[in-house]
Amino acid sequence: MTGLEHRLEAVRALGRTVTARAAELEELALAALGFPRRVIRADIDLAARRLAVFGDLLPALRGREALGSVALALPGNAILSNPVAAAGSAYLAGNQVRVRFPRRRKEWADVVVELLRDAFGTAIEPHDETGAQFLGDAFADPDVGAVLVFGADDWMLPYEDAARLSGTKVLFEGPGKDPFLVLRGANLAAAAGALAASGTYNSGRACTAPERVYVDERLHDRFTEELAEAAEALPTGEPGDERTWIGPLLAADATRVRRQVELAVAGGARVLTGGSPGTPTVLVDVDQEMEVMRAETFGPVLPVLAVADAAQAVAFAEDSPYGLGATVYGGPDWVPARLARSHGAVHRGETWLDHRDRLPLAPYGGRRRSGWVWEWRGDRFTRWDGPRSAVAELSSLEI
Known part of the structure; x- marks a missing residue:
């Protein structure tokens, strides 16, 4: 041997x-x-x-x-x-x-x-x-x-x-600040369920979890309704409970999450569901310049921004110092190909959780910072x- x-x-x-x-x-x-x-x-x-x-x-x-x-x-x-x-x-x-x-x-x-x-x-x-x-x-x-x-x-x-x-x-x-794009042609229920699960995995304490969401404005209201429903269905509780998906955050993580949500609300965002650390939180009416869209959250927060079309979604997705991964549901073929220039891994019609289950030793690594x-x-x-x-x-x- x-x-x-x-x-x-x-x-x-x-x-x-x-x-x-x-x-x-x-x-x-x-x-x-x-x-x-x-x-x-x-x-x-x-x-x-x-x-x-x-x-x-x-x-x-x-x-x-x-x-x-x-x-x-x-x-x-x-x-x-x-x-x-x-x-x-x-x-x-x-x-x-x-x-x-x-x-x-x-x-x-x-x-x-x-x-x-x-x-x-x-x-x-x-x-x-x-x-x-x-x-x-x-x-x-x-x-x-x-x-x-x-x-x-x-x-x-x-x-x-x-x-x-x-x-x-x-x-x-x-770190990551991964974008999740929902574009025309997407199965909204599937995309919402996938986002809720992958964005709050380990209570959001995963660098590959999607932390900012860009949705075609024609799909926005229906999608956010689906997303809020999917998020509310995620079990919260004590870590030892077999059902728990989202558990308590450490004090420092809870402080950061609370600050980002409060700053977003003060800037005009609305809490669709959740709102406190340790709960799955969906924010709408966010702005690209808000801290919750710029800095790593590392908590179960999903801020959603409506965009005019795929081009604007990509522009916003690329407007970040981070480029670990990106997820795309729906949209034209050029979108994931374009995002691959600014992000280490681009998942289409699946999440990073699905990807690692299929390819447990796939190459890994981000771009930019x-x-x-x-x-x-x-x-x-x-x-x-x-x-x-x-x-x-x-x-x-x-x-």
């Missing part, structure tokens, strides 16, 4: 372990994270399915070799599928893998690190220093070939000089963005 085959089998074995321990992991995550049980359960299932199809990544490694050591700064809202996909990709490529979770997630981080260490052995190196110290040490260590960071764009941008001077490759995955790669190519330091394969980017071409 080659080294690559051995690593692939270790990844698959981790998938079997996740499946076997799914009920136990669900209870541990519920206690540590406080996310809704059904969200945790779905994410653990996704983790197992991702690990089971890691063999599909082997073609991306053809003609490539390990970087040596890579550093992963994982996000605080991650459960299991994101950490095992990131660490598994780095490990499959043959690297030593430094792993850090935010300190506020230490209880759950310890569980995930134990899983990774049991599967991948000493190739996994857990770290618990501050984020700044973790990155500083990675940039200073010539053995670290790349860092993969999930976080805030404002926090990451100042590290460009460190990346340039050290020569360390940086893969950054940042939603994500980028810094790296030296020859004698030129470059920045590029768009969907990318982590297993390929965490390896290098053989010389």
Whole structure:
């Protein structure tokens, strides 16, 4: 068995372990994270399915070799599928893998690190220093070939000089403010149900959740009625309840959501349903310049803006510093093709939840301030963005 085959089998074995321990992991995550049980359960299932199809990544490694050591700064809202996909990709490529979770997630981080260490052995190196110290040490260590960071764009941008001077490759995955377009020809009931579910997934605490909605004005009233009905049907309650879709928000998240909704209402928006943190909220009569349409909300809020036609919807969708993903229901074929220039992933007639269920290891990555790669190519330091394969980017071409 080659080294690559051995690593692939270790990844698959981790998938079997996740499946076997799914009920136990669900209870541990519920206690540590406080996310809704059904969200945790779905994410653990996704983790197992991702690990089971890691063999599909082997073609991306053809003609490539390990970087040596890579550093992963994982996000605080991650459960299991994101950490095992990131660490598994780095490990499959043959690297030593430094792993850090935010300190506020230490209880759950310890569980995930134990899983990774049991599967991948000493190739996994857990770290618990501050984020700044973790990155500083990675940039200073010539053995670290790349860092993969999930976080805030404002926090990451100042590290460009460190990346340039050290020569360390940086893969950054940042915030989203994803648009959801409902255009002529859309099935309004299907679009409304899809938006309500995908926009409030994990109580809206997903960077890929749609956070701003553009609807053809001829469809607006009928669509918002459908959307309000779909949102009101989403169960709210305690995280441990099997039915709960939207659970309580952390204090900081609740404060941000409340402020954005109050500012929107003060500016002329109307609350169609909801209105308080922890409830599915639909806003109408919003303006493109409102904070709720510009800044990441990270809560279950769906602001809807009426547009004249597909061209105006696209113009508004592109009018953002962020470009993680976009969703389109109805409309002409040119719309998703155009949005692909400004957004990392464009989903037509389905949501990001549907997409990841179909393609659990699809390339991922945003554009603009939603994500980028810094790296030296020859004698030129470059920045590029768009969907990318982590297993390929965490390896290098053989010389």
